[in-house]
Amino acid sequence: MAFNIRTSAQLLLLLSLIHFCSAVWCGFGASAFHRHSYKYEIASLQNNLLRGGDQDDSTERKYGRVSQNEYFLTPDQIEAFHRDGCITLEHVLTEEEVEPLCAIFDRFVNGGVAVPGKDFCDMSQPFGTPYDEWNLVNCMLPSRYFPPLQNNIYERITNHIAAQLFQSHNHTMVKDYDQLLNKRPNRTAAVFAWHQDMAYWPGVEALHMHVNTTATCTFSLALDDSDEENGCLRYVEGSGATKTLRPHRPVNQNREKGHALITDVRDDEPIRLAPARKGSITIHDEYVVHGSGGNNSPRRQRRTYVLAYRAQEIVEAERRIGFTHSHNDQVNWDTFEDGASHRNPQKTK
Numbered sequence: 374m375a376f377n378i379r380t381s382a383q384l385l386l387l388l389s390l391i392h393f394c395s396a397v398w399c400g401f402g403a404s405a406f407h408r409h410s411y412k413y414e415i416a417s418l419q420n421n422l423l424r425g426g427d428q429d430d431s432t433e434r435k436y437g438r439v440s441q442n443e444y445f446l447t448p449d450q451i452e453a454f455h456r457d458g459c460i461t462l463e464h465v466l467t468e469e470e471v472e473p474l475c476a477i478f479d480r481f482v483n484g485g486v487a488v489p490g491k492d493f494c495d496m497s498q499p500f501g502t503p504y505d506e507w508n509l510v511n512c513m514l515p516s517r518y519f520p521p522l523q524n525n526i527y528e529r530i531t532n533h534i535a536a537q538l539f540q541s542h543n544h545t546m547v548k549d550y551d552q553l554l555n556k557r558p559n560r561t562a563a564v565f566a567w568h569q570d571m572a573y574w575p576g577v578e579a580l581h582m583h584v585n586t587t588a589t590c591t592f593s594l595a596l597d598d599s600d601e602e603n604g605c606l607r608y609v610e611g612s613g614a615t616k617t618l619r620p621h622r623p624v625n626q627n628r629e630k631g632h633a634l635i636t637d638v639r640d641d642e643p644i645r646l647a648p649a650r651k652g653s654i655t656i657h658d659e660y661v662v663h664g665s666g667g668n669n670s671p672r673r674q675r676r677t678y679v680l681a682y683r684a685q686e687i688v689e690a691e692r693r694i695g696f697t698h699s700h701n702d703q704v705n706w707d708t709f710e711d712g713a714s715h716r717n718p719q720k721t722k
C-alpha cells in the first residue's frame with residue numbers, strides 16, 4: 374500500500390471521506406442498485422484495510438458480502454470449516470434484509486402456516502406435548518409448505534457460500550432442506566442434545582451411493598442475537614474431522630415418542646460456543662458434535678433459520694429412498710438398513 378493507516382481514528386476518517394464521496398457521487402443520479410453495491414464495496418474495503426493492506430494487483434479478491442447474491446469466504450474460513458467443523462460469518466444479512474424473514478418465521482411458529490404432522494413439533498419433548506408447553510418450536514421444510522420463501526436472499530447467498538466450501542472437492546452443492554427453530558424465552562429445557570447430524574441421516578450404504586461422500590454444510594441464520602444465555606449453538610471443535618459416527622440413542626423413550634437423538638461428550642473435549650448476532654450465520658458440517666443449551670433469558674427468544682446444502686448426488690440418492698428430511702417420512706433413523714452401529718442403543722452404554 375502506498376500509505377499506512379496507523380490508528381482507527383485515521384481509518385475512520387478515511388472511510389468517512391470515501392462515504393462522503395460516494396454520497397456525492399450517488400447524488401449525481403446513480404441508480405439505487407449502484408448505491409447498494411457501493412455500500413458493500415465500502416464494507417469490503419474496510420475489511421481489507423483492517424486485515425492490514427492490499428496486494429498491488431488489480432485482480433485482488435474482495436471478501437465478505439460484495440453484492441445482493443454474493444459473499445466471498447477467505448481461504449482461512451474455508452480451511453477452518455473443514456478443520457473445526459464450524460465457523461461463524463458475521464453480519465451476512467443487514468437488519469432490513471432479516472426483518473422480512475422474521476415476519477415469515479413468526480407466521481410459522483404462531484401457527485399461521487399449516488405444517489402437517491410431526492413437521493411442526495417440539496424437538497426437546499415427546500410428540501403430543503400441548504403447544505403452550507413447547508420449549509423449542511420446530512418447523513421442518515418451511516419453503517415446501519410456503520413456496521414464496523424459495524430463492525429468498527438467504528438462500529441465494531448461502532448457495533454462493535456452499536459452492537465455495539466444496540469447490541476443491543468438485544461437488545455441486547444443492548439445497549437439501551430448511552428448518553425454523555424457536556427457543557421460547559425462559560425455557561431452560563429448550564435444549565438440543567449433543568448429536569452429529571449424520572446420526573439422523575442415511576449413510577452412503579443406505580443410500581446405495583456410487584460416490585463415497587457425505588458432503589454437507591448447514592447454515593444457521595440468527596434472527597435474534599444468540600448467546601450463551603438464550604441457548605446459542607455449541608460444538609466440540611474438530612470432533613467431526615475423522616468423519617466417524619459416535620453411538621447415538623433416542624432422547625425420549627423411543628423414536629415414536631420423540632424425534633431427537635443424543636450422544637455423549639467427554640469432560641475433556643474442547644467445547645466452543647458459537648454466539649451470533651442478528652443477521653450473522655454459523656455453518657457446521659455433518660459430523661461435528663454439536664447441540665445447544667436451554668433459553669435462560671426471561672424475555673428474549675432465540676429464532677434460528679436453518680438451511681442445509683449437500684452434494685447433488687446425495688440429495689438425489691436421499692429422494693430415491695424417500696428421505697426428504699420431513700419428520701413424516703416413512704424411511705427414518707431406525708429404518709435405514711445399513712447395519713450401522715451408531716443406531717444400536719445397546720452399544721451406547
Ligand SMILES: *[C@@H]1O[C@H](CO)[C@@H](O)[C@H](O)[C@H]1NC(C)=O
Binds near residue numbers: 541542543
Ligand atoms: C477436481 O477436479 C480437478 C480437475 O478435473 C482435478 O484435478 C482434481 O483432482 C479434482 N479434485 C478432487 C478432490 O476430486
Ligand SMILES: *[C@@H]1O[C@H](CO)[C@@H](O)[C@H](O)[C@H]1NC(C)=O
Binds near residue numbers: 577578585616
Ligand atoms: C467411505 O470413506 C470412508 C473414509 O472417508 C471409509 O471409512 C468408508 O469405509 C468408506 N465407505 C465406503 C462404502 O466405501
Ligand SMILES: *[C@@H]1O[C@H](CO)[C@@H](O)[C@H](O)[C@H]1NC(C)=O
Binds near residue numbers: 559671672
Ligand atoms: C420463568 O419460568 C419459571 C418456571 O418455569 C417461573 O417460575 C418464572 O416466573 C418465569 N419467569 C419469567 C420472567 O417469566
